[in-house]
Ligand code: DX5
């Protein structure tokens with residue numbers, strides 16, 4: 001399955017809800033949310049509050065890329081806010097195996113529940129006239145016959161980090177994120193040596209009988225997406241190459257044609 005994941009880092013934040021609707025209509029599969037803390041990477045973006053807003057604005061999968069130190073402290077908050085997939089950087093985790101288990105132990109939130117929760121909280125505030133409304137955090141409560149499912153776990157690797165960093169946790173992973181730029185900013189140039197790394201990861205996944213998805217992030221666009229797909233990736237994160245174009249549908253359809261070869 002091919003997954004196109006627009007990164008909202010390049011979206012227009014004065015109209016985030018509309019941007020999400022527009023990429024959803026244009027055929028996006030996942031929404032990629034780049035969380036930066038100003039320590040692990042030299043930039044600061046957003047936290048759980050934006051994930052929560054995205055959760056209420058779209059039913060698409062929310063793929064949260066944590067470029068932060070000490071991710072264990074915030075993983076439950078991001079899950080509660082509505083993340084479906086969470087990736088952490090191998091370089092930021094001392095006990096990577098433990099962190100992966102923490103992600104996988106989180107229960108996914110339901111999009112409609114999040115909207116209901118917000119409505120209820122507003123109504124409660126109106127009724128009581130003060131601002132400490134008790135928002136319900138029940139998971140999946142609004143969907144009859146829906147079994148709670150857990151958050152999926154991924155590990156991201158910087159361009160200089162060897163694949164051996166994930167060798168002994170690959171069996172636990174739902175996806176591996178190969179960074180094809182040094183993380184921190186959108187609109188950077190794709191690092192060509194990444195292609196060889198994707199091929200080697202693809203071999204590693206086969207040899208270990210893993211079902212992990214290969215996701216590639218950074219500088220992915222019309223000039224690189226075909227090679228990235230040929231190397232073995234199936235999940236494509238693109239920020240500037242989508243949000244800086246006038247017609248998202250045309251852009252995403254173009255990507256799909258290029259991936260198909
Ligand atoms: C970089 C982020 C990327 C970024 C990609 O640190 O992880 O997701 O948004 O942006 P583009 O597609 O513009 O290279």
Ligand code: ZN
Pocket residue numbers: 007032033034065217237
């Ligand atoms: Zn990213």
